Amino acid sequence: MKTHSSHxxxxxxxxxxxxxxxxxxxxxEKILDCIQCGICAGSCHARFAxxxxxxxxxxxxxxxxxxxxxxxxxxxxxxxxxTCASRCPRGLNxxxxxxxxxxxxxxxxxxxxxxxxxxxxxxxxxxIGKYGRMHEPELQMRLLKKTSPGELLxxxxxxxxxxxxxxxxxxxxxxxxxxxxxxxxxxxxSEEAK
Amino acid sequence: MKYAYFPGCSIHASAKEYAMAAKAxxxxxxxxxxxxxxxxxxxxxxxxxxxxxxLSVSLAARNLALAQNMKMDIVTxxxxxxxxxxxxxxxxxxxxxxxxxxxxxxxxAGLKYEGGIKVRHYMDILANDVGFEKIRQxxxxxxxxxxxxxxxxxxxxxxxxxxxxxxxxxxxxxxxxIKALGAEAVNYxxxxxxxxxxxxxxxxxxxxxxxxxxxxxxxxxxxxCIVTPCPMCHFNLxxxxxxxxxxxxxxxxxxxxxxxxxIGLAFGLPPKELGLHRNxxxxxxxxxxxxxxxxxxxx
Numbered sequence: 001m002k003t004h005s006s007h008x009x010x011x012x013x014x015x016x017x018x019x020x021x022x023x024x025x026x027x028x029e030k031i032l033d034c035i036q037c038g039i040c041a042g043s044c045h046a047r048f049a050x051x052x053x054x055x056x057x058x059x060x061x062x063x064x065x066x067x068x069x070x071x072x073x074x075x076x077x078x079x080x081x082x083t084c085a086s087r088c089p090r091g092l093n094x095x096x097x098x099x100x101x102x103x104x105x106x107x108x109x110x111x112x113x114x115x116x117x118x119x120x121x122x123x124x125x126x127x128i129g130k131y132g133r134m135h136e137p138e139l140q141m142r143l144l145k146k147t148s149p150g151e152l153l154x155x156x157x158x159x160x161x162x163x164x165x166x167x168x169x170x171x172x173x174x175x176x177x178x179x180x181x182x183x184x185x186x187x188x189x190s191e192e193a194k
Numbered sequence: 195m196k197y198a199y200f201p202g203c204s205i206h207a208s209a210k211e212y213a214m215a216a217k218a219x220x221x222x223x224x225x226x227x228x229x230x231x232x233x234x235x236x237x238x239x240x241x242x243x244x245x246x247x248x249l250s251v252s253l254a255a256r257n258l259a260l261a262q263n264m265k266m267d268i269v270t271x272x273x274x275x276x277x278x279x280x281x282x283x284x285x286x287x288x289x290x291x292x293x294x295x296x297x298x299x300x301x302x303a304g305l306k307y308e309g310g311i312k313v314r315h316y317m318d319i320l321a322n323d324v325g326f327e328k329i330r331q332x333x334x335x336x337x338x339x340x341x342x343x344x345x346x347x348x349x350x351x352x353x354x355x356x357x358x359x360x361x362x363x364x365x366x367x368x369x370x371x372i373k374a375l376g377a378e379a380v381n382y383x384x385x386x387x388x389x390x391x392x393x394x395x396x397x398x399x400x401x402x403x404x405x406x407x408x409x410x411x412x413x414x415x416x417x418x419c420i421v422t423p424c425p426m427c428h429f430n431l432x433x434x435x436x437x438x439x440x441x442x443x444x445x446x447x448x449x450x451x452x453x454x455x456x457i458g459l460a461f462g463l464p465p466k467e468l469g470l471h472r473n474x475x476x477x478x479x480x481x482x483x484x485x486x487x488x489x490x491x492x493x
Contacts, residue, residue, distance in 0.1 A: 026247060026289055045388040049400040077400060080240050081388035082352035086362045093354065095240075102244035116396045124241035125249065132234040134203035143395065154437075162208065162433060165472045169207040176232045180303035181256065188252040188299040 014064035021104065022061055027096025034058045040084035040094055050074040051113070054084055054094055057101075073113040075101040116143060129185045132175035137168060195323050197269035197314070198261040199227035200279065202236055202425070204272055208433065209425035211469025212271055215454035216316065218467050222332040223324045227269060230260050236275040237282055239349070241392060251292060252299040254282030259300060259307040267312040269319055271454075273424035274391070276315040277349035277356060283313055284355035315350050317423045317453065318359040321367040326374045334462030336376025340483055342456065343380040343412035343420045344368035347427040348388050362386070368421060368453060375460035382415040384408035389430040402438050405430045409438065409446050419449040419480055421456050428452060433474050449477040459484070 022028045034055075041053035051073045052060065060069050069075065078098040085094050104110075106118050123142050127135055140155060162168040175181045205213045220227060234257060237243060237250035257279060261268045270276050286293045287309055300307065320329065344365075352362045360367045365386065369379040387408050390401030409431060412420050422428050432450035439446050451473070458468040459480075470477050 026285055026292060045404055046390070046393075046400060048403065049397065077393070077397065079348075079388055079391050079393055079404070081348040081391075082354075083348070083386075083388070085354060086352040091354075095353075099240055099244040099247070102240075103247065106245060114396060120392075120396045121241055121245040124238065125245045128235045128238070128242060128253070133206070134235060134238075136203075136207055139395070158433065158437065161436070161474055165474055166210070167208040167433070167472060167474075173203075173206060175234060179232050179256070179260070179305070181232075181234055183303040184252050184256055184299050184305075185249065187302055188249040188296075189246060191295055191299060192246045192248045 009063060009065065013067070015066040016064050018061065018064045018066040018069075022097065022100065025097055025100030025103075027093035028100055030090065030092050031058070031061060031097065033090040034062070034092055035090060037089060039087045039089065043083040043087050045081055045083060046077050046079050050077045054078070054098075058092070058094070067110070070101060070105040070108065070110040071113065074098075075105065076112055076114050076117045119143065129182075129189070131172045132181045133173045135169070135172035137170060138172065195224055195319070196226045196228060196266060197319070198264045198266040199229045200233055200236070200257060200261070200268050200270040200275055201229060202270060202272040202275040204425035204429075208429055209272070209452070211472040212425060212428070212452040212454055214467065214469040215452060215458045216271055218463050219454055219457045219461055222461055223320075223328060225319060225324060228264065228266070230257060230264065230268070233257050233260060236270075236272075236278040239274050239278055239391065243278075248292070248295055248299070250278070251282040251285055252296050254279050255286065255296045255300050255307050256303075256305060258283060258311050258313075259305040261311050262307060267314055269314050269316055271316045271423070272426075273315065273347060273349040274426050276313060277353050279313040280356040281353070283309075283311070312357055314357050315359070315423070317350060317367050318357060320371060321359055326370045329371060329457065330374040333375055333460045335460055335484070337456070337460050337484065338376050340377040340480065341380045341416055341418045342372045342377045343382055343408075343415060343417035344372060344385055345408055345412070345420050345422045345427060345431065346386050347422065347424050348386070348391075350423055351386060368423065371453060371457065372421070375456060377456070377460075380412065380415045380417045382408075382411045382417070384411045389427045391426050391430070394430055394434065399441075401430060402434065402441050405434065406438055406442055406444075409435065409448055410444070413446060413448055417448065418483055419451055419477070421451050421453045423453050435475050447475065447479070449473060449475050449480055451477065451480075
C-alpha cells in the first residue's frame with residue numbers, strides 16, 4: 001500500500017493537461033467534483049490487491065500525476081463492480097474512469113505492473129473480431145505463459161472439469177455475415193485509432 | 195409476454211444450463227424469449243471497453259439495432275451482458291459525440307439504432323412482469339427446509355443507468371423468489387459482494403480472495419446452496435470452487451445453482467431438464483435434503 005503526501009511531489013511529475021484528458025473519458029466529465037470523502041476506498045472489494053486506493057488515484061489525477069496513475073496496479077485491478085460508483089455522493093463513475101485510464105495506458109504503451117493485462121484486453125478484442133463472439137479456449141491458450149508447466153497443469157485440470165460437464169465449447173460460433181458484423185468491427189477499430 | 199432474447203457468449207458455452215432451465219420454467223410463467231438472430235458479443239464489461247470504447251459500444255449497438263427490428267425490449271439472463279448493453283444504450287442517449295461515432299460505424303453496415311429499446315435482466319421480468327405470486331402458484335414441490343443463499347453480485351443491481359428494479363445495497367428480488375418456492379432465504383453479509391469477474395483470467399489469486407468471502411459466509415450461515423443470476427459469478431463460485439478450497443485449505447462443497455434451476459426444482463421438473471447434471475459441485479446434498487422432505491410428507 002502506498003501513500004502520497006504533497007511533500008514528495010515535484011512540479012516535474014505533474015501534467016496539467018491530464019485533467020482535461022480525463023474529462024474526455026465517457027464518465028470522466030465530473031472528475032473535479034470528487035471531495036475525497038473516501039467512500040470509494042472504504043467500499044472497494046479489491047482494495048487489498050491495489051497499490052493505491054481509488055480515492056488516492058482520484059487525488060493523484062487532480063494533481064496531474066499521469067505517469068503514477070497510469071502505471072498503478074489499481075487501474076488494472078478494478079473489477080468494475082460499481083460499489084464505489086453507486087455510493088459516491090458526487091456521482092462519479094469511477095469504474096468508467098478506471099477503464100479510461102487503462103485505455104490511456106495501453107495507447108501510451110505504459111508498462112503495466114501486471115504484465116498479462118494489456119495482452120488480455122488486446123487478445124479478447126481480437127477474438128471477438130474474428131468470430132463475433134467469445135471463444136474461451138482460444139483466449140486461454142493465447143494467454144498461457146509458455147514458461148510455466150505448473151500453470152499448464154493447473155489450467156488443464158480446470159479444462160478437464162469443464163470438458164467433462166460439457167461446459168467447454170471447442171468449436172467457435174460463427175456469425176451470419178449478412179448483417180455485416182466485420183464491417184462494423186473494422187470501422188469502429190479504425191475510427192478509434194484516429 | 196414476449197421479449198427479444200440476448201443469450202450472450204457464456205450462455206452458449208459454460209452457462210448452458212442456466213438457459214436450459216429458463217426455457218423449462220418459462221412455459222409455466224407465460225414468458226417467451228425470442229432469440230435475436232445473429233447477435234454478437236455484448237461488448238464486454240471491460241475487456242473490449244477499456245481497449246476500444248467505441249468498438250464496445252458499437253458491438254452493443256448492433257445488438258440493440260437487431261432487437262429494434264424485432265420491435266421488442268431486450269431480455270438477457272447474464273448480468274454482465276445486461277450491464278454492457280445498458281451502458282451502450284445510455285451512452286448513445288447521453289453522449290452526442292459517442293452517438294454520432296457509433297452511428298457512423300453501424301450505418302455503413304446498413305443498421306440504424308433509433309434508441310428507445312429497453313434492456314432488462316431476466317430477474318426483473320420475474321419480479322415485475324411475472325410476479326412472485328404467479329411463481330408461487332406454479333410450485334409443485336415446495337422446497338421446504340432448504341436454506342438458500344441468494345448471491346446478487348454486482349452488475350444486476352449497482353451500476354447507474356441500468357433499468358433499476360432492486361435496491362443496490364439490499365436487494366430482495368431473489369429472496370422473494372426463494373420464499374415463493376417454499377425455501378428459506380438465508381441472510382448473510384456477502385450477497386452483493388464482488389466475485390472478481392474476469393480477474394479469474396489475469397489475477398486468479400485476487401479473484402479467489404474475493405470469491406472466498408461469499409462462499410464462506412454463506413456456508414457459515416448454514417446455507418444448503420447458493421443461487422445466482424449471473425454466469426460470471428457462477429463460474430467463479432462454482433467451477434473455481436475446488437481451486438479455492440485447495441488454495442486456502444478450506445472445505446466448502448457448496449452447490450451453486452442458477453436461479454432458474456432452483457425454480458425448476460420447485461416446479462417439479464426433472465433435474466436433467468434443468469441441466470443440474472452439468473453442475474461441477476455436486477447438487478446431491480440438495481436432492482437428499484428434499485428427498486427427506488418428500489418422504490416426511492408422504493408418511
